[in-house]
Amino acid sequence: GENVEQHPSTLSVQEGDSAVIKCTYSDSASNYFPWYKQELGKGPQLIIDIRSNVGEKKDQRIAVTLNKTAKHFSLHITETQPEDSAVYFCAASIGGSGNTGKLIFGQGTTLQVKP
Amino acid sequence: SAVISQKPSRDICQRGTSLTIQCQVDSQVTMMFWYRQQPGQSLTLIATANQGSEATYESGFVIDKFPISRPNLTFSTLTVSNMSPEDSSIYLCSVWGAGYYGYTFGSGTRLTVV
Numbered sequence: 001g002e003n004v005e006q007h008p009s010t011l012s013v014q015e016g017d018s019a020v021i022k023c024t025y026s027d028s029a030s031n032y033f034p035w036y037k038q039e040l041g042k043g044p045q046l047i048i049d050i051r052s053n054v055g056e057k058k059d060q061r062i063a064v065t066l067n068k069t070a071k072h073f074s075l076h077i078t079e080t081q082p083e084d085s086a087v088y089f090c091a092a093s094i095g096g097s098g099n100t101g102k103l104i105f106g107q108g109t110t111l112q113v114k115p
Numbered sequence: 116s117a118v119i120s121q122k123p124s125r126d127i128c129q130r131g132t133s134l135t136i137q138c139q140v141d142s143q144v145t146m147m148f149w150y151r152q153q154p155g156q157s158l159t160l161i162a163t164a165n166q167g168s169e170a171t172y173e174s175g176f177v178i179d180k181f182p183i184s185r186p187n188l189t190f191s192t193l194t195v196s197n198m199s200p201e202d203s204s205i206y207l208c209s210v211w212g213a214g215y216y217g218y219t220f221g222s223g224t225r226l227t228v229v
Contacts (some may be wrong), residue, residue, distance in 0.1 A: 001174070034217050034218065036220075042222060042223075043121075043207055043220040043221055043222045043223045044158070044207075044220045045220070046217045046218070046219065049217050089157060089158065091218075102148060102160055102163060103148075103160070103209075103218055104160070105157045105158045105159075106157065107156075107157045108156075108157050
């Protein structure tokens with residue numbers, strides 16, 4: 001069935017370093033790829049997303065890249081700060097048109113930024 | 116900005132009982148979804164709540180265990196029926212529609228079954 005694989009499961013970096021989280025998806029029809037940040041005791045918060053007609057998108061310290069041929073996409077966080085510490089989830093849309101399908105989530109990455 | 120209100124925020128329930136979780140949004144939305152997040156795990160889609168008709172359930176989830184209602188474009192409920200300790204999870208409402216950017220999640224309901 002459809003699935004999204006996310007790596008690594010845990011990531012520890014020093015403050016100021018970069019962090020990269022990678023995901024692969026199985027459904028070639030997926031066309032919307034959001035990234036969520038979940039802090040303890042809270043619901044997931046959308047931090048950035050990318051659609052299949054774009055190869056890269058950047059928002060300040062956060063960027064996402066998409067390789068549709070290889071069916072993988074990545075989250076890049078530069079100049080990490082302690083407040084970036086959280087669990088990050090990637091997702092891919094399944095079915096629907098545009099971004100109106102359902103989301104399938106990766107397993108999550110626990111990012112720890114050490115001061 | 117758009118607001119999703121999910122109630123209750125947490126509950127402790129006895130096994131064999133049922134709990135109904137409410138999701139209220141402050142504007143009409145096209146899509147509403149219910150997810151389960153088991154402790155330390157990722158999000159698993161339970162079902163898509165359809166306005167005025169039966170929900171569409173994912174593999175492994177059935178209507179008798181997780182009945183869902185969506186009477187209008189701003190409100191949905193998820194009931195967890197005949198609960199067991201294995202149902203202890205966070206249950207999350209998610210929406211998509213005009214006025215929202217991307218798929219937005221509520222803050223979740225943290226359910227503990229004892």
